[in-house]
Structures are given as C-alpha cells and as structure tokens.
Amino acid sequence: MAYIFADLHNHTTASDGDFSPGDLVALAADMGINVLGVTDHDTLDGLDPALDAGKTYGVEVFPGVEVSVRFKREFFTGTLHVLTYFSSALLKDPGFVTRFKTLLAQGRGQGLVRARIEKINQVFGPGGESPLLSRDLNFEDIAAYSDNASRRHFAMALDEKLGISDKATINRIIGNDSPAYLPSGVELEQVKRFITSEPVVAVLAHPAAGSFPGEGHYKEVLPPVETVAHLLPEILDAGVKGLEVHYPGHAPEHKALLLSWAQKYDLLVTGGSDCHDNANRPVGASGADEQEFNRLKQEVLCAEKKSR
Missing domain, CATH: 3.20.20.140 (Metal-dependent hydrolases)
Structure with a gap:
C-alpha cells in the first residue's frame, strides 16, 4: 500500500463506521498517517473525541x-x-x-419527514397533481408511529389513517419511482x-x-x-x-x-x-x-x- 500523508474521508460510530473516534485515530497512527479527516455522515458528534485522541496519538485530526x-x-x-x-x-x-x-x-429525521409529507401532498393530495388521498397527509399521522420514521411508517399511515390498503397504490405514493419520492439529504x-x-x-x-x-x-x-x-x-x-x-x-x-x-x-x-x-x-x-x-x-x- 502506498504511503498516505492525509486520509481526509473517514467514518466512526458517530454515523455508520465500525470504529469509535479514538480507535480510528489509533489505527491511523499505527499506519503512520499524518492527517486524518473525520467526516461522519450528517453529524458533528464524533469530532471532539477524535480531536482528543489526535492529541494522544500525535495525529492531526482534520x-x-x-x-x-x-x-x-x-x-x-x-x-x-x-x-x-x-x-x-x-x-x-x-x-x-x-x-x-x-x-x-x-x-434526516423530522426535517426529512416533513419535506416528504409536503411533496406527497403536492403530488397526491386532494389538490395535487394526481389526487389519490382523501385528505392531506400531516406530520402527526407519521409521528404517531415513530420519532425516526421510515418508509414502513408512511405505509402504515396511508393504510390506517387514510384508508389506502392497496399495496400497489401505496407503492405508487412512497416508492423510489414515485414522482413524490424525496431521497435523504x-x-x-x-x-x-x-x-x-x-x-x-x-x-x-x-x-x-x-x-x-x-x-x-x-x-x-x-x-x-x-x-x-x-x-x-x-x-x-x-x-x-x-x-x-x-x-x-x-x-x-x-x-x-x-x-x-x-x-x-x-x-x-x-x-x-x-x-x-x-x-x-x-x-x-x-x-x-x-x-x-x-x-x-x-x-x-x-x-x-x-x-x-
């Protein structure tokens, strides 16, 4: 493996990595890496412990x-x-x-849920481009199931709150190919x-x-x-x-x-x-x-x- 001066893109347990911030810095130190970028997905939570570990192991944490x-x-x-x-x-x-x-x-989380609800209503609500819902979906419909809502919770809300039980229709509303689909971010x-x-x-x-x-x-x-x-x-x-x-x-x-x-x-x-x-x-x-x-x-x- 070629010598790496600065490895500027890495993840820890603060997002979806296997290593704690301290363990990741220790690994980098063992490899002789001078600079380690700690860049978890959509969170700052791993940075303070990584910076502390950098001082311990002599690695510049970026x-x-x-x-x-x-x-x-x-x-x-x-x-x-x-x-x-x-x-x-x-x-x-x-x-x-x-x-x-x-x-x-x-x-992510509630911010993304609200954006997805807004898009579903825009496309499939009673006043939408392709009306399929008897009323607009609202945030409380989804929040009743989970603080960290997934596609499954949207499907449950469409069935139990809005009376849409047909799986094909549900998929049309919330599937990846739906005109209302919003990816994360x-x-x-x-x-x-x-x-x-x-x-x-x-x-x-x-x-x-x-x-x-x-x-x-x-x-x-x-x-x-x-x-x-x-x-x-x-x-x-x-x-x-x-x-x-x-x-x-x-x-x-x-x-x-x-x-x-x-x-x-x-x-x-x-x-x-x-x-x-x-x-x-x-x-x-x-x-x-x-x-x-x-x-x-x-x-x-x-x-x-x-x-x-």
Whole structure:
C-alpha cells in the first residue's frame, strides 16, 4: 500500500463506521498517517473525541462532516455527498455548531419527514397533481408511529389513517419511482446558503464512484460520472471548491477526468479512504499528498480568519 500523508474521508460510530473516534485515530497512527479527516455522515458528534485522541496519538485530526445533498431532477433523483471541512476552533463556537446542526437536521429525521409529507401532498393530495388521498397527509399521522420514521411508517399511515390498503397504490405514493419520492439529504439551495455564509470549505465526495466498473463496496447507489458532470455547474455555483479525486472506487480514467475538471475550474484536489470498517473499507486505502492537503488547510484557515 502506498504511503498516505492525509486520509481526509473517514467514518466512526458517530454515523455508520465500525470504529469509535479514538480507535480510528489509533489505527491511523499505527499506519503512520499524518492527517486524518473525520467526516461522519450528517453529524458533528464524533469530532471532539477524535480531536482528543489526535492529541494522544500525535495525529492531526482534520474535522469535517459528509453532508448528504438531495436532488430531484428529470435525469437524476438521489443523493450526492459534500465533504464540509472547517477549523477545529469552530467546535467551540456555539452559534456555528447550532447553525450546522440546524442544516443537517433538515436532511434526516423530522426535517426529512416533513419535506416528504409536503411533496406527497403536492403530488397526491386532494389538490395535487394526481389526487389519490382523501385528505392531506400531516406530520402527526407519521409521528404517531415513530420519532425516526421510515418508509414502513408512511405505509402504515396511508393504510390506517387514510384508508389506502392497496399495496400497489401505496407503492405508487412512497416508492423510489414515485414522482413524490424525496431521497435523504438537504436541498442544494440550503447547502449553498450555509457554505457561502459560514467559514467552511466544501469538497464534492467521490464524484466518479458510481461509474466504477464491476461491483464494489465503494460504488453504493451513487450516480454515474456523466450525471455528476451534468450537475457540476450547479454544485460549483453552490460554493463547492474541491473534488475528492483520490478515492478507492475511482478507476484510473475517471481519476484523470476529475483532475482535468480540477484544473479547468481551479478546484482543490483531495483524497480519502471513506473508511467504514477494517475488511471492506479500511482506513489508509487512499488520500491526499502533503501539497494537496496544505492547500486545503490554507483555505480552511483563511475561511476561519475572514469570519472573525
């Protein structure tokens, strides 16, 4: 395995990783990694313990969050991820932390439930585009079942609260192919407002992983790189300043393509392992070199300085 200076994309038990923040930092230290990005999905909860562990093990922990961004376009309905990096000093700023958590809350949990209800009513409500409901679905219909509602709870509410028992009709309303389907994540416009007004630096995560040839744990349900290319102008307009080029799920030809995009648009180049476990997605599988990391770090420090 090649030497990795900065592995800038990793997950802990604060989201969906197998390792606690401290254990992840210890692993990185054992591998000789100088800088470890801790970037859990849509949460800041793992950052303070990771930073503490970094001091213990002599690893520079670089804080970030992998923000889920939802898209609903004619050519793509799904989620892309934006790695949002910032200075560790900002974790001591209650205003920044509250504003970040408020943004993230819109993409999961109650925020996402409310957005999905609004979309279902817009399409299938009595005054909607394709009326199927006897009345609008409301938040209380779903909240009666769970604080963390899933598709199953929506199906139960449609059956028990609105009298729709036909499974095909329910699936038409809440299935992935439904015109009312909203993937998880926050709207790009919400992300734009945050990253253009807060001292953060945003990088598009694994832009070409969806085009990785064959099967792989890094591919997941990401769109092909051609779809990302179609969305790229919107993404850059939202304030994204970099691309995660070095990634285990990027084929060589796609890595070359991403480097050409970075050069064309003067974007930061980063890299990371997207570690979730020690077997299929280990730490130290990919990363940025020292020069690439220093350019990113300089941007983060400049953003923090401007905000003072």
